[in-house]
Amino acid sequence: xxxxxxxxxxxxxxxxxxxxxxxxxxxxxxxxxxxxxxxxxxxxxxxxxxxxxxxxxxxxxxxxxxxxxxxxxxxxxxxxxxxxxxxxxxxxxxxxxxxxxxxxxxxxxxxxxxxxxxxxxxxxxxxxxxxxxxxx
Numbered sequence: 001x002x003x004x005x006x007x008x009x010x011x012x013x014x015x016x017x018x019x020x021x022x023x024x025x026x027x028x029x030x031x032x033x034x035x036x037x038x039x040x041x042x043x044x045x046x047x048x049x050x051x052x053x054x055x056x057x058x059x060x061x062x063x064x065x066x067x068x069x070x071x072x073x074x075x076x077x078x079x080x081x082x083x084x085x086x087x088x089x090x091x092x093x094x095x096x097x098x099x100x101x102x103x104x105x106x107x108x109x110x111x112x113x114x115x116x117x118x119x120x121x122x123x124x125x126x127x128x129x130x131x132x133x134x135x136x
Contacts, residue, residue: 043124043128045131048127048128048131048132049128049131049132049135051124051125051128051132052128052129052130052131052132052133052135053132055121055125055128055129055132056129056132056133059117059125060114060117060118060121060129061114061117062114062129065110065111065114066080068136069136073107073110074104074107074110074111075103075104075107077133077136078136079103080103080133081133081134083102083103084102084103087102089102091130092126092130095115095118095119095121095126095129096118096119096126097115097118097119
């Protein structure tokens with residue numbers, strides 16, 4: 001009987017060592033988001049930044065007027081974030097069309113066409129866009 005208990009304990013210890021050691025831990029997603037189709041999407045921070053970059057340079061058409069740290073048609077991304085942070089304002093609300101412009105109101109007429117695009121962004125796309133902008 002003692003031999004069976006010892007063998008069982010030894011076997012249990014061996015299984016524990018094998019089960020717990022030598023495996024790489026999987027990277028946990030930064031957050032879980034719901035896609036436009038209602039699917040749940042898990043994304044790491046780097047995946048959100050990549051999606052945001054794709055939106056900024058593509059679908060959102062942001063890059064046509066905004067550069068990282070230089071004003072072209074619209075203010076730079078860094079200026080936008082500085083002003084919104086300074087005023088504790090909500091950039092997402094502005095991009096959804098729910099707030100007045102605070103960075104360069106004189107350019108708002110040009111931005112209105114693009115707001116029609118950003119208003120339609122899913123929560124996932126909007127979050128990714130903001131994460132990308134803050135990564136610059």
